[in-house]
Amino acid sequence: MAANAGNKIRNAKLVLLGDVGAGKSSLVLRFVKGQFVEFQESTIGAAFFSQTLAVNDETVKFEIWDTAGQERYHSLAPMYYRGAAAAIVVYDITNPASFTRAKKWVQELQAQGNSSTVVALAGNKADLLETRQVQIEEAKTYAQENGLFFMETSAKTAINVNDIFYEIAKRLIQGQPAQNPQAGMVLSQRPNERLVSSSSCCS
Amino acid sequence: MDKKKAVDDTEPGPTPSWPVDRFGFIKPEQGSSPDGISKSTSVHERERERDERRLRKWRKMIGVGGSDWKHYVRRNPHVVKRRIRKGIPDRLRGLVWQLISGSRDLLLMNPGVYETLVIYETSASELEIIRDISRTFPSHIFFQQRHGPGQRSLYNVLKAYSVYDRDVGYVQGMGFLAGLLLLYMSEEDAFWLLVALLKGAVHAPMEGLYQAGLPLVQQYLYQFEKLVLEHMPKLGQHFIEEMINPSMYASQWFITVFSYSFPFHLTVRVWDVFLYEGIKVVFQVGLALLRFCHDELVKLPFEKLLHAFRNFPEEATDPDVLLPLAFTFKVSSHLEELEKEYQKRLEGSNASTSTKRSQPLKLKTMSRIASRAFGNSTNNSEK
Ligand SMILES: Nc1nc2c(ncn2[C@@H]2O[C@H](COP(=O)(O)OP(=O)(O)OP(=O)(O)O)[C@@H](O)[C@H]2O)c(=O)[nH]1
Ligand SMILES: [Mg+2]
Numbered sequence: 001m002a003a004n005a006g007n008k009i010r011n012a013k014l015v016l017l018g019d020v021g022a023g024k025s026s027l028v029l030r031f032v033k034g035q036f037v038e039f040q041e042s043t044i045g046a047a048f049f050s051q052t053l054a055v056n057d058e059t060v061k062f063e064i065w066d067t068a069g070q071e072r073y074h075s076l077a078p079m080y081y082r083g084a085a086a087a088i089v090v091y092d093i094t095n096p097a098s099f100t101r102a103k104k105w106v107q108e109l110q111a112q113g114n115s116s117t118v119v120a121l122a123g124n125k126a127d128l129l130e131t132r133q134v135q136i137e138e139a140k141t142y143a144q145e146n147g148l149f150f151m152e153t154s155a156k157t158a159i160n161v162n163d164i165f166y167e168i169a170k171r172l173i174q175g176q177p178a179q180n181p182q183a184g185m186v187l188s189q190r191p192n193e194r195l196v197s198s199s200s201c202c203s
Numbered sequence: 204m205d206k207k208k209a210v211d212d213t214e215p216g217p218t219p220s221w222p223v224d225r226f227g228f229i230k231p232e233q234g235s236s237p238d239g240i241s242k243s244t245s246v247h248e249r250e251r252e253r254d255e256r257r258l259r260k261w262r263k264m265i266g267v268g269g270s271d272w273k274h275y276v277r278r279n280p281h282v283v284k285r286r287i288r289k290g291i292p293d294r295l296r297g298l299v300w301q302l303i304s305g306s307r308d309l310l311l312m313n314p315g316v317y318e319t320l321v322i323y324e325t326s327a328s329e330l331e332i333i334r335d336i337s338r339t340f341p342s343h344i345f346f347q348q349r350h351g352p353g354q355r356s357l358y359n360v361l362k363a364y365s366v367y368d369r370d371v372g373y374v375q376g377m378g379f380l381a382g383l384l385l386l387y388m389s390e391e392d393a394f395w396l397l398v399a400l401l402k403g404a405v406h407a408p409m410e411g412l413y414q415a416g417l418p419l420v421q422q423y424l425y426q427f428e429k430l431v432l433e434h435m436p437k438l439g440q441h442f443i444e445e446m447i448n449p450s451m452y453a454s455q456w457f458i459t460v461f462s463y464s465f466p467f468h469l470t471v472r473v474w475d476v477f478l479y480e481g482i483k484v485v486f487q488v489g490l491a492l493l494r495f496c497h498d499e500l501v502k503l504p505f506e507k508l509l510h511a512f513r514n515f516p517e518e519a520t521d522p523d524v525l526l527p528l529a530f531t532f533k534v535s536s537h538l539e540e541l542e543k544e545y546q547k548r549l550e551g552s553n554a555s556t557s558t559k560r561s562q563p564l565k566l567k568t569m570s571r572i573a574s575r576a577f578g579n580s581t582n583n584s585e586k
Binding site for chain 2: 020021037039040041042043044045046047048050063068069070072073075076079
């Protein structure tokens, strides 16, 4: 995961959005520090992290903004998603309200009109299968319709956590050749190649 | 005084074998905490004696149960201010906080109200509160036990507030305020102190921190950015060049009054002053943190700056270093000017979103608000 010396490093601002307690901070903590805590403090305002990922011969350095989930903090969010190269919209598979909230975030991102932003949808807490309330098919369909890529993740077991960041890094590189950092990428033109494998975590 | 807290007398807590610091937070494995394990016994001894002397002075000053307090403050406001800046003895903290915040008066004027709010009212925020309960000070023994007394009282206070002011309801961040208070006083006392702060019993009301659009957070951040530019122009300029917005590092300072992700021994000292002198100390402490690390910070690029804000060096968070530095910043009059400037800009840009500038409520009004409709009941909370 560490950057190879001599690689081309590109910085990518990434923001996590989603309902209170969906697991945004936990996903970041798992990705950045390889840790999971049962009782993660709620995020007040926003928190910053960074982590690099090597993809083939390139290195992506994520500048990650983990935001507060509560609706009341909404007014602080635009500062963090504006200009972001990527966003992970997180919901909790055991909580349908969080899925509804995730859709609102997706809408808001789309309304920003920055089609080059890579948007991932993460159905988190995939380890809690017995209490699942959001069906994987439903989320998958929604993601497809909206040009997002989708994975179910678990910050607790680490399943698909690195993968979702890796996938984002890959798409950032594909969509934005290093020679031409201005070029955008249009999500809906790309096949959702990872959709099938993403469900493998949960069966 | 109160139940918890006294960590020295081994509590029948859920996790008696875990080492906790003097405030009841479970120690990280590595040890080396700020309460001076490694100090020699003679230093310890001297500190203990100093603390005892201080405690005696304070006891004399406030009288039994706070009976002499008002009298003393009226006659010697400067002595009080000086002593508070040096730190309220931990054993008297809960009581003194109630005296200086005006919450004790609210409590006395509103017997039974808290109980009614807790028992008979329902809140739209109940689920939200429950979701956050185990995520507030999760490393403190008092709040660790699932459905234990700590979590239950935290829930009750937050629920009561969300009913008391349904417009504000429950907002993440309040839990840290309430949690901090509960380490020093009973539920009912903590509730009224929260009311005193948010509704403004003594100082300007702070409910704007939690209202829709977070108007007061926005205002404070605006003021803070200007103060940084004024007091540390080079650093302020550096922030602008690196596109560091104060919201990226200071919003939590204001939203939780340094009760979130700061060393607890610093938090309580800030609160001592905050409750007596008002919000300006949050600005001063923020400026002091930046000043302390100034020469380092001006050299750092965006990303390193953001890391630095989350990891202030241990010396910087020593209250006996940081607070004296904080008080060197004279900010009161400038804060007022900046507030007016901010309000004007708001009115200029968008009349509809302007903050309503509420004046501190007079205590009489408070009691009228508080005692709507509820029948009286026993005021049995023990102090
Ligand atoms: N079982 C399980 N629990 C999880 C998982 N991810 C997070 N949690 C738990 O869910 C709770 C909330 O997680 P956070 O990461 O704090 O959620 P958040 O989205 O950052 O919440 P806010 O900061 O309040 O917006 C914590 O108690 C976590 O331990 C997961 O994958 N599986
Ligand atoms: Mg969080």
